[in-house]
Structure formats: structure tokens, C-alpha cells
Amino acid sequence: MQLIPYLEMNYGLSDQVxxxxxxxSVTKQHGKKCTILEAGNYAKNIFFIEKGLVRLFYFKGGKAITHYFFKEGDFVAGAExxxxxxKSVYGIEVLEEAVITAVPFSLINTLAVDSIxxxxxxxxxxxxxxxxxxxRLQSLQFETAHERYQKLIxxxxxxxxRAPLGDIASFLGISQQTLSVIRAQR
Incomplete structure (x- = not known):
């Protein structure tokens, strides 16, 4: 779904807003593995996923770890x-062909002054x-790898x-080998 119809339908924004x-806003097509926000940079935009799948990731020990997945109809931003x-510790990477609209946060912030x-x-x-x-934090702290996988299912x-197995494994907090074992047991 495109951004403006989505906002009209869900938030009751005025025609002027x-x-x-x-x-x-700027809408662009992005190819697989395209990074739309590098980790360690400042985020100036809020991104709306019109089509495709992206992941929010961070680096730990030189390895990219998936923090969260976002799909069509989701907003994604390095919130902090x-x-x-x-500076954001998170980056945003496209996992499949995507259409993403970037909305400058400065505009949203300005519009918020006069708009409930x-x-x-x-x-x-x-x-x-x-x-x-x-x-996610609760899952990693209190659930087993099997429980986290079942919850994802x-x-x-x-x-x-839609997502590569390595990204799913890092999201679940397990190795790709452990993910394969869990999947084989189902």
C-alpha cells in the first residue's frame, strides 16, 4: 500500500498535512541487500515499507545481527x-526487492506542532x-530457542x-546450524 492512502485510512490526517x-516524501525502489541506513549514522527519515521486506540490524563482534523485520505497511526508523x-546503532537493510518511502522527520516534527x-x-x-x-527482549530472556521459533511461526x-535463514537465526539468537536442527525436528 502507498503511504498517502495508508495515512488517510489509518490516521485521519487533513488534506493539507x-x-x-x-x-x-521520496519513494524509491531498492534492490535486495541495499542498505538504506548505515549503522552508526544519524537517521533523518522515517521509512514506510510499501512493498518488500527489510531488517533492522546491528553489529556485534563484527557480525550483523537482525534485531527486527519490517514488511508492507510498517514504519521503520532508528527510533533513538x-x-x-x-547516532543509531542500528542499520536498515532491504531483504527483497522493495518500494520504500522516506519521510523527513523534521517535517513530521514541524507538522506535529499544530496537528493532533x-x-x-x-x-x-x-x-x-x-x-x-x-x-523481542522478553523472548530472548525467557524463551527457549524452540519457543522463539514457534512464536515466529x-x-x-x-x-x-521471505528472509534468509542466517538473518532468521540471528533474529532468534541462535546459530544457523541450531536453526536447521530445530526445523528438522518439526
């Missing part, structure tokens, strides 16, 4: 960087991020079909 967002203007609906949009993006990160089965 929608026009400003539309005018300032976008909202607090800090834009504030609700920001609140929704932050809440999605908080819930996702909290759920139950909540996001499309990820298993």
Missing part, C-alpha cells in the same frame, strides 16, 4: 536516532517500536518464507 507529506538525534493527528502518528510509530523491542510465518 497529506499534501505536505506527499510533497516532501530519529526522535532523539543520536500527526502526534498520534508519531505515538503509533513509537508504540509499535516499543512493543516490538519489548517483546505463529506470529509472522511470512518471515520464514
Amino acid at each position: 497529506l499534501q505536505e507529506i506527499d510533497k516532501a 536516532s530519529t526522535f532523539l538525534q543520536r 493527528a500527526v502526534n498520534k502518528l508519531i505515538q503509533s510509530i513509537l508504540l509499535q517500536s516499543l512493543i516490538g523491542f519489548s517483546s 505463529n506470529q509472522h510465518p511470512e518471515i520464514l518464507l
Whole structure:
């Protein structure tokens, strides 16, 4: 789904706000493995996934670890960087051909001064991020690898079909070999 119809349908933004967002936004097609935000940089945009699958990742011990997956209809942002203007430890990488719209956060921030609906949009993006990160932390702390895999199957089965196994394994906090063993046991 395209950004403007999505915002119209879900957030009740005024025509003027929608026009400003539309005018300032940039929609691009991205190929597989394209990095749209390098880890360690400042994020100036909020990204809306119109088509495709991306991952939020970080580096640990020189290895890229998948923190979260985002698909069509999701907003993705390095929250601490976008909202607090800090360097982001996270990068954003495209996992399959994608159409992504970048919306300058400075515009969203300016529009939020006079628009309750834009504030609700920001609140929704932050809440999605908080819930996702909290759920991930809880999974890593309290669930076994088998439980995390089952949860992924139950909540996001499309990820298993669309993301590389190495990225899925790092998201689950296990090696690719352990993932293969778990999959074989099913």
C-alpha cells in the first residue's frame, strides 16, 4: 500500500498535512541487500515499507545481527536516532526487492506542532517500536530457542518464507546450524 492512502485510512490526517507529506516524501525502489541506513549514522527519515521486506540490524563482534523485520505497511526508523538525534546503532537493510518511502522527520516534527493527528502518528510509530523491542527482549530472556521459533511461526510465518535463514537465526539468537536442527525436528 502507498503511504498517502495508508495515512488517510489509518490516521485521519487533513488534506493539507497529506499534501505536505506527499510533497516532501521520496519513494524509491531498492534492490535486495541495499542498505538504506548505515549503522552508526544519524537517521533523518522515517521509512514506510510499501512493498518488500527489510531488517533492522546491528553489529556485534563484527557480525550483523537482525534485531527486527519490517514488511508492507510498517514504519521503520532508528527510533533513538530519529526522535532523539543520536547516532543509531542500528542499520536498515532491504531483504527483497522493495518500494520504500522516506519521510523527513523534521517535517513530521514541524507538522506535529499544530496537528493532533500527526502526534498520534508519531505515538503509533513509537508504540509499535516499543512493543516490538519489548517483546523481542522478553523472548530472548525467557524463551527457549524452540519457543522463539514457534512464536515466529505463529506470529509472522511470512518471515520464514521471505528472509534468509542466517538473518532468521540471528533474529532468534541462535546459530544457523541450531536453526536447521530445530526445523528438522518439526
